[in-house]
Amino acid sequence: MTTGITTGIIGGGIAGLASAIALAKIGKDVEVFEKASAFEEVGAGLQIGPNAVSALKVLGAYDAIEQQAFAPEHILIRDGLTGKLLNRLHLGDSFEKMFKQPYRVIHRADLLNGLLETAKTFSNINLKTSKSLTSLEINKNSNECTFSDDTTTNHEILVGADGFRSIVRRHIINDGPPVYAGHSLFRSLIPIENVKNIQNILDVNLWLYPRGHVVHYPVSNGTKINIVAAVEQNWEKRGWSLPTDSTQVLEHFKKAHDSLMAIISQPHEWLKWAAAGHPHASTWHRNNAVLIGDAVHPTLPYMAQGAAMAIEDAVCLGSHLNNNREIKDYAQVRQTRTQKIVDTSTRLGKIYHMTNPSRIARNLVIQNTSSISQFKRMSWLYSWRAPEL
């Protein structure tokens, strides 16, 4: 059965739901196709910087999300071998004054739920689950999608928001499967009760370590701690994620200072993800089919900006089309910024994972950089403002 002409969005993750809201706000009829049987996210956290907050406010989704978000007071950067505090960046009033929006940390499911609740308030958004795109025919004025249940749909505009293993990307760019970046990401969530005596547990904590690093911060309104341990290693398994016990994390960080060990020895179960990417895409569209989010610019998560970029993409796409601009020109609006974020994330990974003697020099530089100058350096990222819709 083929349904009528609307805007079709493949993928109901952060990029898909954010773009559904943005396009509905400018008056488009939107259908979202999500392959899972429900709109949901696996348990993990996200940092939401001022740029992402600005985009969420334009979408009208921030109020729903903020209730579950947590407001950390600092980002603490420490050496994971010695435990030494290298820098304390203040996220309070001075930060908000500088960037006009707050910094929040949140469970991914809470962000997705906030977007979902907002999307449901639009009568021109039709949300469909258990719809896995299997093939796509992109023509000049139509995009014919075929799903695994043998249904087809036809859309004037098609948005590929189907993540880093995007099928839509294959039909637009066809640059092969994502390539493993050499980093595994171990993610776990633990109840705050297990670690509430640990100093600074309510801050964003970044621990630098040879060939790896650890980030942890509270989510779910401060009731849980999200931990991510990045480890440089080979990816030995098929597939892109797998549940695992604590053996590999404890082995890699075996020389960690006691205060770091106190955190990473907590979880018994981790979800291990392969960090994978693509080279920068020179084209983001074919006719009226366009890519957004991880489908077009997957990134190492070290700038904490993958979801933020997806939300920015969505608002910018809405604004672009609202100003009667063509899909073919959309990439120009986003490419320079997203490439800079992806490249900076890769560079940060190298810095976070330095071994001696570079590690010692790095620590000195971090120690001697004030909060203000550190944030001034991030102004290109955090001062971004979403266009109104």
Ligand SMILES: Cc1cc2nc3c(=O)[nH]c(=O)nc-3n(C[C@H](O)[C@H](O)[C@H](O)COP(=O)(O)OP(=O)(O)OC[C@H]3O[C@@H](n4cnc5c(N)ncnc54)[C@H](O)[C@@H]3O)c2cc1C
């Ligand atoms: C460890 C880690 C930490 C991170 N921390 C941060 C952070 O602090 N801040 C931040 O901003 N970002 C962070 N990110 C990045 C962020 O999670 C991603 O960039 C973001 O989720 C991308 O959203 P997306 O909607 O583009 O893709 P996805 O979240 O991958 O969503 C794609 C959706 O498409 C669906 N789909 C896939 N194929 C099909 C198909 N064929 N048919 C229909 N549906 C399909 C999927 O089921 C999924 O729902 C982190 C990532 C990792 C791995």
